[in-house]
Amino acid sequence: xxxxxxxxxxxxxxxxxxxxxxxxxxxxxxxxxxxxxxxxxxxxxxxxxxxxxxxxxxxxxxxxxxxxxxxxxxxxxxxxxxxxxxxxxxxxxxxxxxxxxxxxxxxxxxxxxxxxxxxxxxxxxxxxxxxxxxxxxxxxxxxxxxxxxxxxxxxxxxxxxxxxxxxxxxxxxxxxxxxxxxxxxxxxxxxxxxxxxxxxxxxxxxxxxxxxxxxxxxxxxxxxxxxxxxxxxxxxxxxxxxxxxxxxxxxxxxxxxxxxxxxxxxxxxxxxxxxxxxxxxxxxxxxxxxxxxxxxxxxxxxxxxxxxxxxxxxxxxxxxxxxxxxxxxxxxxxxxxxxxxxxxxxxxxxxxxxxxxxxxxxxxxxxxxxxxxxxxxxxxxxxxxxxxxxxxxxxxxxxxxxxxxxxxxxxx
Amino acid sequence: xxxxxxxxxxxxxxxxxxxxxxxxxxxxxxxxxxxxxxxxxxxxxxxxxxxxxxxxxxxxxxxxxxxxxxxxxxxxxxxxxxxxxxxxxxxxxxxxxxxxxxxxxxxxxxxxxxxxxxxxxxxxxxxxxxxxxxxxxxxxxxxxxxxxxxxxxxxxxxxxxxxxxxxxxxxxxxxxxxxxxxxxxxxxxxxxxxxxxxxxxxxxxxxxxxxxxxxxxxxxxxxxxxxxxxxxxxxxxxxxxxxxxxxxxxxxxxxxxxxxxxxxxxxxxxxxxxxxxxxxxxxxxxxxxxxxxxxxxxxxxxxxxxxxxxxxxxxxxxxxxxxxxxxxxxxxxxxxxxxxxxxxxxxxxxxxxxxxxxxxxxxxxxxxxxxxxxxxxxxxxxxxxxxxxxxxxxxxxxxxxxxxxxxxxxxx
Numbered sequence: 001x002x003x004x005x006x007x008x009x010x011x012x013x014x015x016x017x018x019x020x021x022x023x024x025x026x027x028x029x030x031x032x033x034x035x036x037x038x039x040x041x042x043x044x045x046x047x048x049x050x051x052x053x054x055x056x057x058x059x060x061x062x063x064x065x066x067x068x069x070x071x072x073x074x075x076x077x078x079x080x081x082x083x084x085x086x087x088x089x090x091x092x093x094x095x096x097x098x099x100x101x102x103x104x105x106x107x108x109x110x111x112x113x114x115x116x117x118x119x120x121x122x123x124x125x126x127x128x129x130x131x132x133x134x135x136x137x138x139x140x141x142x143x144x145x146x147x148x149x150x151x152x153x154x155x156x157x158x159x160x161x162x163x164x165x166x167x168x169x170x171x172x173x174x175x176x177x178x179x180x181x182x183x184x185x186x187x188x189x190x191x192x193x194x195x196x197x198x199x200x201x202x203x204x205x206x207x208x209x210x211x212x213x214x215x216x217x218x219x220x221x222x223x224x225x226x227x228x229x230x231x232x233x234x235x236x237x238x239x240x241x242x243x244x245x246x247x248x249x250x251x252x253x254x255x256x257x258x259x260x261x262x263x264x265x266x267x268x269x270x271x272x273x274x275x276x277x278x279x280x281x282x283x284x285x286x287x288x289x290x291x292x293x294x295x296x297x298x299x300x301x302x303x304x305x306x307x308x309x310x311x312x313x314x315x316x317x318x319x320x321x322x323x324x325x326x327x328x329x330x331x332x333x334x335x336x337x338x339x340x341x342x343x344x345x346x347x348x349x350x351x352x353x354x355x356x357x358x359x360x361x362x363x364x365x366x367x368x369x370x371x372x373x374x375x376x377x378x379x380x381x382x383x384x385x386x387x388x389x390x391x392x393x394x395x396x397x398x399x400x401x402x403x404x405x406x407x408x409x410x411x412x
Numbered sequence: 413x414x415x416x417x418x419x420x421x422x423x424x425x426x427x428x429x430x431x432x433x434x435x436x437x438x439x440x441x442x443x444x445x446x447x448x449x450x451x452x453x454x455x456x457x458x459x460x461x462x463x464x465x466x467x468x469x470x471x472x473x474x475x476x477x478x479x480x481x482x483x484x485x486x487x488x489x490x491x492x493x494x495x496x497x498x499x500x501x502x503x504x505x506x507x508x509x510x511x512x513x514x515x516x517x518x519x520x521x522x523x524x525x526x527x528x529x530x531x532x533x534x535x536x537x538x539x540x541x542x543x544x545x546x547x548x549x550x551x552x553x554x555x556x557x558x559x560x561x562x563x564x565x566x567x568x569x570x571x572x573x574x575x576x577x578x579x580x581x582x583x584x585x586x587x588x589x590x591x592x593x594x595x596x597x598x599x600x601x602x603x604x605x606x607x608x609x610x611x612x613x614x615x616x617x618x619x620x621x622x623x624x625x626x627x628x629x630x631x632x633x634x635x636x637x638x639x640x641x642x643x644x645x646x647x648x649x650x651x652x653x654x655x656x657x658x659x660x661x662x663x664x665x666x667x668x669x670x671x672x673x674x675x676x677x678x679x680x681x682x683x684x685x686x687x688x689x690x691x692x693x694x695x696x697x698x699x700x701x702x703x704x705x706x707x708x709x710x711x712x713x714x715x716x717x718x719x720x721x722x723x724x725x726x727x728x729x730x731x732x733x734x735x736x737x738x739x740x741x742x743x744x745x746x747x748x749x750x751x752x753x754x755x756x757x758x759x760x761x762x763x764x765x766x767x768x769x770x771x772x773x774x775x776x777x778x779x780x781x782x783x784x785x786x787x788x789x790x791x792x793x794x795x796x797x798x799x800x801x802x803x804x805x806x807x808x809x810x811x812x813x814x815x816x817x818x819x820x821x822x823x824x
Contacts, residue, residue: 014449016440017624017633019431028428037426038461042452049450056468212429221429276716282702283695286716290694293770293803301718303726304688304698310713310756314726344722358705391705 003038004030004063007053009078010152011044013068022067022150022157029161033169034176034225035063045075054085062145068152070135072115078149079120079138086142088122096127100134128164132156139168146172177229181236183220183243184253186404193218197243204239216259216400217252252407259403260288260295266410267298267348272376274406275346276302277315277336279327280354280370285399300344305336315339315351326365328353333371334382341375348409349375350402356391370398374405381405415450416442416475419465421490422564423456425480434479434562434569441573445581446588446637447475457487466497474557480564482547484527490561491532491550498554500534508539512546540576544568551580558584590637591644593652596665597630598816605630605659612654619651628671628812629664664819671815672700672707678822679710679760684788686818687758688714689727689748691739692766692782697811712756717748727751727763738777740765742794745783749794753787760821761787762814768803782810786817793817 006027008020020042027037038061043053050069057064069078083090097119104111118135121127128137130151137160138149148165150157185193190213197220201209210221222239226232244251252262267274276285283304289295303314308327311317316339317332325331336351354370361367368389373382383405387397418439420432432454439449450473455465462481469476481490495502509531516523530547533539540549542563549572550561560577562569597605602625609632613621622633634651638644656663664674679686688697695716701707715726720739723729728751729744737743748763766782773779780801785794795817799809 012622014439014452015622016436016443017622019433019436021431024428024431027426031428038456038458039465040426040454044450046450052468052472053451056464060464210424210427210429275722278695281699282707282711283690283698283714283716286695286718287693287699290716290718291804295694296718296772299694299718301716301722301726302695303715304695304702304713306698306702306708306711306713310687313755314713314715343725360708392703 003061004035004065005039005041005057005061006037007057007064007066008040008042008152009045009050009066009069010042011046011075013042014044020067022152022154025154025158026065026067026161029166030063030065030169031223032178033166033173034178035169035173045069045077047077047081050077050081051085054081058085058142058145058147064145064147065150066147067150067157070118070137070149070151072112072118072134074114076117076135079117079122082138082140082147082149083122086122086140086147088124088140088142090120090122092116092119093121093127096121096129096136099129099136103134128160130156130160132159136160137164139165175227176225177227177232178223178225179229179232179236180221180223181240181254182256183222183240183247183251184214184216184257184259185218185220185247185250186216186252186259186400188218188247188250190218193220193247196246200239200242200246204235206235207239209239215396249408249411252404258292259400259407260292263289263403263406263410264292264295264298266407270410272347272410273298273300273345274348274350275300275340275344276350276352276402277305277311277340278302278352279305279311279336280356281352281395281398281402282306282356284395285350285352285402288399288403300346302344303340311336314343316343328355328365328369328371330371330373330382330384333373334375334380337373337375337382338380347376348406350406351375352398352402354385354387354394354398356394356398358391368394370394370401372398372402372405374409376409415473416447416477417451417453417469417473418449419469419476419478420452420454420564421457421462421478421481422454423458423487425454426456432479434564434566437566437570438477438479438573441578442475442477442581443635444590445578445585446590447581447585457481457489459489459493462489462493463497466493470497470554470557470559476557476559477562478559479562479569482530482549482561482563484524484530484546486526488529491529491534494550494552494559494561495534498534498552498559500536500552500554502532502534504528504531505533505539508533508548511541511548515546540572542568542572544571548572549576551577586639588637588639589641589644590635591641591648592633592635593648593666594668595632595634595652595655595659595663596626596628596669596671597632597659597662598628598664598671598812600630600659600662602630605632608658609655612651612658616647616651618647621651627808661820661823664816670704671812671819672704675701675815675818675822676704676707676710678819682822684759684822685710685712685757686760686762687712687752687756688762688764688814689717689723689752690714690764691717691723691748692768693764693807693810693814694718694768696807697762697764697814700811700815712758714756715752723748726755728755740767740777740781740783742783742785742796745785746787746792746794749785749787750792759788760818762818763787764810764814766797766799766806766810768806768810770803780806782806782813784810784814784817786821788821
């Protein structure tokens with residue numbers, strides 16, 4: 001791999017409130033070209049510090065991408081510092097000046113003179129036109145290195161990079177085919193996934209394997225590069241099949257789909273509909289299901305039965321049942337699932353009741369105790385869970401467990 | 413302010429999938445002590461690159477915080493590199509070795525010998541015990557600089573920093589009182605907020621003012637430092653009051669509360685209850701309301717009426733009304749609000765219907781068209797919105813607008 005580094009400029013990126021995210025986009029695009037990112041540096045709007053960072057970068061990296069600090073204000077120093085460090089005088093680029101002036105005319109605002117700083121270009125630099133803003137990007141080749149200046153707003157940076165940097169980079173780097181594959185796993189801890197698949201991926205060193213703990217489960221990222229597309233595809237397919245054979249139906253997706261999307265696809269495939277009755281998740285399960293465009297084709301809707309009365313009103317849970325067993329109980333979860341299915345006429349009904357905390361727990365029914373039930377034409381099943389973590393985590397884990405119950409039911 | 417820099421070590425932090433977040437936590441804590449972060453560097457698990465980064469840091473910063481690379485595997489190099497760069501030989505710390513061994517006994521796992529690398533300590537370093545993991549932190553004073561090594565997992569890093577670094581830092585830095593205040597604004601664009609309050613905050617240069625566009629609205633962060641607590645408090649209060657006077661009731665919170673929390677507080681204060689009937693938001697509004705612990709005291713629940721049948725079943729919306737006006741219409745929004753209030757007996761009922769997209773839009777009813785209605789004992793109001801963005805954004809903006817309608821209703 002070829003070596004790149006990314007420098008993000010902006011004092012706001014050194015506060016607790018903001019984080020550089022452009023580097024994630026740039027890294028993805030550079031990796032796909034076979035260029036690896038070796039360093040990321042975040043530095044404030046300060047000339048001497050930026051000079052130090054840029055000086056170190058030029059000594060060690062062939063590709064340097066700098067985001068931010070190209071705007072019209074006093075704080076924006078990137079252009080001037082780069083010109084100074086590379087010893088390339090700035091001159092005004094007439095075409096860029098015209099574009100900046102035209103942009104102000106178009107939006108009907110008067111232009112303050114400092115905007116013309118954005119038309120200053122270091123000698124020998126190529127201007128990367130910015131269709132979404134006034135500050136253009138700059139492409140500078142210098143003693144074998146390439147230094148690319150990009151504006152900080154992600155929409156502007158991404159459009160300039162995709163439209164004008166990619167083709168330039170493709171001409172300069174050896175052609176590489178890079179393919180990635182994401183396997184998503186549910187219901188297994190990260191350590192177990194790693195332990196079980198390590199013998200497989202260590203035997204395939206040509207593939208870069210990364211195991212990530214995402215909020216919705218474990219993700220296994222596979223990436224391979226080669227000049228030959230067939231080689232890449234077959235080596236990825238081979239490792240992927242071995243991992244699938246090892247982890248079996250704990251893998252719910254091999255094409256990047258979310259669990260909501262997989263469940264939606266199954267529901268469409270089986271011509272089934274779904275309705276939910278939620279207590280402790282408070283609407284989160286319905287919200288996740290309806291994140292999927294087109295979910296109205298199989299999701300009828302649901303009830304957020306936060307109070308006991310609403311459990312009776314919307315899902316027909318008998319008040320005596322709640323009085324006898326408590327709202328957080330197996331029988332109430334079952335009655336929610338059966339009731340919502342009956343009321344709505346859905347093929348599948350889901351009922352969730354539990355203690356999300358922080359208050360409301362007891363010795364017998366601690367925070368994290370959740371019952372989830374699924375009712376369909378074959379009958380009703382119910383599972384008891386003891387989820388760890390805080391209110392938010394318990395609600396998230398509950399909604400995932402419910403989706404997983406639907407997936408397993410529909411897959412069989 | 414005193415100058416610090418943060419170095420995050422780990423090859424996974426140079427992929428498109430993972431980002432260093434420890435630095436946000438550290439920055440917040442350091443800022444509160446009057447220490448400013450000047451540089452952040454992210455570097456992979458590579459000795460020569462880490463040596464270069466650490467070498468530059470030692471030359472320019474008084475406080476250096478390094479996270480990651482303290483684990484037991486071959487990849488974990490931070491401890492060795494720091495010892496080498498500072499020229500301090502490593503020796504085994506007996507107490508740390510005992511803690512590591514005891515930890516393995518406690519969890520009933522056998523310890524592989526490489527775990528003992530974590531007991532290696534550079535000469536003169538203080539061990540910062542890690543109660544949540546095996547790798548301890550290290551505190552090293554060297555030629556006037558302080559170098560702190562912390563494990564990468566946030567739970568471990570935060571516990572060690574809060575428990576063992578803060579008190580050490582407080583002894584070393586001049587005492588400074590720093591106070592912050594967050595004003596949250598709803599319904600105004602960032603540029604208008606900035607334009608209206610710029611004259612106020614530029615007249616108060618002793619306060620650091622940051623305007624941030626958060627998903628739920630605009631946030632104005634004020635921060636001030638001084639040796640004198642009364643000075644800090646009064647200058648913050650003065651600017652805060654001026655901003656509140658300028659922006660009026662567009663400010664919904666001055667104490668960091670979310671809009672859900674503000675609405676919840678009003679509902680408790682006025683002894684009111686709430687129920688919702690959602691179509692296009694699919695449960696998101698209920699989910700947000702129930703994020704607040706204790707929301708069961710005022711939130712009865714709601715219906716996710718995704719299909720037309722469920723609008724009739726759960727909120728009593730007449731089928732003819734839907735047939736006449738369409739599901740996305742003012743009358744249906746009103747009927748949802750009135751119906752859910754009546755069915756549940758809540759003081760306030762909210763109805764939402766709209767086109768979240770990407771499909772389902774038409775010339776008359778484009779994607780982004782959303783009607784939100786509020787019914788209470790005074791009657792029913794309904795508002796039409798045209799929200800920009802994708803499905804997710806439209807649903808987010810709809811849920812915020814609904815909460816804002818409840819806030820304004822209860823405030824009056």
